[in-house]
Amino acid sequence: MRVTFPRMGALDLTFNTLFKQLGAEVVPPPPATKATLALGVKHAPEFACLPLKLMLGNFIQAVELGADTIVMCGGCGPCRLGHYAQVQQQILEDLGYRARVVVLEASVCDLLPKIRHLAPHKSWREILRAINIAWVKMNASDGIESLMLKIRPRAVKPRAVTEIYEQGLQLLAAAHTVEEIRTAHRETFAAVKALPLRAEKPLLRIGIVGELFVALEPLVNQEIERRLGELQVEVKRTLYVSEWVRSHLLWSRQARKQRRAVKDAAQPYLGHWVGGHGLESIGRTIQLAQAGFDGVIQVLPFTCMPEIVAKSILPQISKDYGMPVMTLVLDEHAGEAGIMTRIEAFVDLLERRRKQEDVRYERIFGS
Amino acid sequence: MPLRIGIPRALLAYYYLPLWEEFFVQLGAEVIISPKTNKELLDGGVELAVDETCLPVKVFMGHVDYLKSRADVLFIPRIVSVEPQKYTCPKLLGLPDMVKSNIANLPVIWGDTVNLSAKRRDLLPVVYRIGRRISPNVVRITQAFWRACRQLRKYECLLRRGNSVEEAYNRLRHRECAPWFWTGLLSPGPAARSNGPSAQVSRPAGSGAPPITVAVVGHAYNIHDTYLSLDIISCLRKMGVNVLTPEMMRRDDITRAVSHLPKQLFWTFCQRIMGTACHYLNNCQQAVDGIINIAAFGCGPDSLVGEMLAKETRRRGQMPFMLLTIDEHTGEAGLLTRIEAFIDMIRWRRQRNACDLSPYGGLGSNI
Numbered sequence A: 001m002r003v004t005f006p007r008m009g010a011l012d013l014t015f016n017t018l019f020k021q022l023g024a025e026v027v028p029p030p031p032a033t034k035a036t037l038a039l040g041v042k043h044a045p046e047f048a049c050l051p052l053k054l055m056l057g058n059f060i061q062a063v064e065l066g067a068d069t070i071v072m073c074g075g076c077g078p079c080r081l082g083h084y085a086q087v088q089q090q091i092l093e094d095l096g097y098r099a100r101v102v103v104l105e106a107s108v109c110d111l112l113p114k115i116r117h118l119a120p121h122k123s124w125r126e127i128l129r130a131i132n133i134a135w136v137k138m139n140a141s142d143g144i145e146s147l148m149l150k151i152r153p154r155a156v157k158p159r160a161v162t163e164i165y166e167q168g169l170q171l172l173a174a175a176h177t178v179e180e181i182r183t184a185h186r187e188t189f190a191a192v193k194a195l196p197l198r199a200e201k202p203l204l205r206i207g208i209v210g211e212l213f214v215a216l217e218p219l220v221n222q223e224i225e226r227r228l229g230e231l232q233v234e235v236k237r238t239l240y241v242s243e244w245v246r247s248h249l250l251w252s253r254q255a256r257k258q259r260r261a262v263k264d265a266a267q268p269y270l271g272h273w274v275g276g277h278g279l280e281s282i283g284r285t286i287q288l289a290q291a292g293f294d295g296v297i298q299v300l301p302f303t304c305m306p307e308i309v310a311k312s313i314l315p316q317i318s319k320d321y322g323m324p325v326m327t328l329v330l331d332e333h334a335g336e337a338g339i340m341t342r343i344e345a346f347v348d349l350l351e352r353r354r355k356q357e358d359v360r361y362e363r364i365f366g367s
Numbered sequence B: 001m002p003l004r005i006g007i008p009r010a011l012l013a014y015y016y017l018p019l020w021e022e023f024f025v026q027l028g029a030e031v032i033i034s035p036k037t038n039k040e041l042l043d044g045g046v047e048l049a050v051d052e053t054c055l056p057v058k059v060f061m062g063h064v065d066y067l068k069s070r071a072d073v074l075f076i077p078r079i080v081s082v083e084p085q086k087y088t089c090p091k092l093l094g095l096p097d098m099v100k101s102n103i104a105n106l107p108v109i110w111g112d113t114v115n116l117s118a119k120r121r122d123l124l125p126v127v128y129r130i131g132r133r134i135s136p137n138v139v140r141i142t143q144a145f146w147r148a149c150r151q152l153r154k155y156e157c158l159l160r161r162g163n164s165v166e167e168a169y170n171r172l173r174h175r176e177c178a179p180w181f182w183t184g185l186l187s188p189g190p191a192a193r194s195n196g197p198s199a200q201v202s203r204p205a206g207s208g209a210p211p212i213t214v215a216v217v218g219h220a221y222n223i224h225d226t227y228l229s230l231d232i233i234s235c236l237r238k239m240g241v242n243v244l245t246p247e248m249m250r251r252d253d254i255t256r257a258v259s260h261l262p263k264q265l266f267w268t269f270c271q272r273i274m275g276t277a278c279h280y281l282n283n284c285q286q287a288v289d290g291i292i293n294i295a296a297f298g299c300g301p302d303s304l305v306g307e308m309l310a311k312e313t314r315r316r317g318q319m320p321f322m323l324l325t326i327d328e329h330t331g332e333a334g335l336l337t338r339i340e341a342f343i344d345m346i347r348w349r350r351q352r353n354a355c356d357l358s359p360y361g362g363l364g365s366n367i
């Protein structure tokens, strides 16, 4: 059995570890490039959402490299994600690829037996150990990512931060035990902390909300976080896979509490979940506004249903809270230049607003 | 003065209007229904809604805009689910909220949540909550609801007998349905035959040959909206073609027809579309000569269902299939030409009576 899986940001580290530890042979999908996307776009339905297309491209490439089992996530609606696996399997079959798609539904009761099935020769003890290592790694990579977002705008050389980040990911990829992962994590943190920083000044703060996949996958979001960081903006991403696992699979009390808070914040504007991250987009935007952020960027794939609902509502929130919100609709045609221009214009707008506010503040309180 | 309740004639009203209208009328309210979609309504809706939404939601906004100054209350329920384990669509889940933030100066909105995904009984509390706003009398509410349900049953019965939504609604209003309804109960008509088609429409064909029958599958609010679909049903009938739609199907036929799918669709209405098409594919020789799938531009579920349908048809060979995507710019001429070409192709196939000819060589390809 040669296993492959969808690629999403730095998540492949986790999956790679998980399946390796489970004793399966892993064929990680090659890093997504324009060619991957083109492949997916060519074979997927025209108006399917971007994640489906890119994942399909991943799968085709991986199957060509010899994978015969695809592990894919499922869902029970109402968003399209729940039917991805079936559609993708059909497309692959029609293209003449022989690969089995194993669908993991988002519940522990479904997950464990399927994982067991993937690793027939392992004891439960070993399986749990594998899951634990993967989980620690996921947390480590998310931790490194969120540190990057903090440091990048403050570093004298933002590029150096990106380099350390990449090195850190490599270290993590090479780590196989919990201890090694912790060490890699510590080393990366130390390297980042050693970087020379600029003199402290108040930075612009922008939150990123929207659909998980496009928020994580640098190929489709054109590395928006790095670009913002290099423009000296502190970015707060509200979406992490580890968060999702914590609240949907582990039911951790803290994550549930957070989810409830998000829901309550969204209540006046959106009274019901709408699948995907629609409700989170609304709730988080409000929370960010209340926390005094300068702006919010919503990223969504073209035709994404839950995010379209959110997009319809966001202008109202922006008006009520006096915080600019920009929406980036990403699709396979989204050009790098266009997005860059829009990001720069948005940052400019926020800077101007901040200056005006400072002036107003001085006028009121004098100096 | 009685309370004026506005109901937009769009989206799920195509399925449930008789129920809602009868309920409110029985409770002594005045019901104002927006007119059939026309150019102004559509243009108004396109203006108000965000660009990325699907066409039917844009149209819905137009209807709401029309009603907002004419009614005291707008009835825009949040219909999450109408049967266990199934959902409608993320956009319908967020409908009242999208309306509130897209349209200014709205009257009161009754956006009650209807969620029957756990059990059907969950409808009753909603009914009483809504009813209580008009009349405190519980008996009266029960009676109104009972009558409304009866009305809905009659309506669905009329639909199953081959009426379009408009015809069924008009018949219902003019109380033409009573004899139909009862005869339906007394003698099992074509609708009750278990392995025959769920509905048969017999219309005089031009020549002596048996009339061509085409299944038009799509959301009722697309195919039965005479403006959006450019009245495809009458168009086809004028050509002497029998038209079958998902509304003319018995539910158990639908369930049976899709039982072979690896995963049941979790969108109620898409399940019906898929089921109708599969049902006719299963007994393709006797029942229909071709399938036309109407999808709205920007519709999320349709993008996947269309793909599944096309693949399903291709797999079974034989059946001519055409996908028509409608958007706000669909021109009458273009659509008509394509429909005519499709029907001509069917006629030609019949003449040649050539089952060995691939239906995909010519005009019937999945465009």
Ligand code: SF4
Residues within 6 Å of the ligand: A049, A050, A051, A079, A080, A081, A211, A275, A276, A277, A301, A303, A304, A305, A306, A307, B300
């Ligand atoms: S959240 Fe959006 S992008 Fe993701 S599956 Fe659903 S519709 Fe597609």
Ligand code: SF4
Residues within 6 Å of the ligand: A305, B054, B055, B056, B057, B088, B089, B090, B091, B092, B219, B296, B298, B299, B300, B301, B302
């Ligand atoms: S099912 Fe399609 S057409 Fe209907 S509301 Fe949802 S996206 Fe729009």
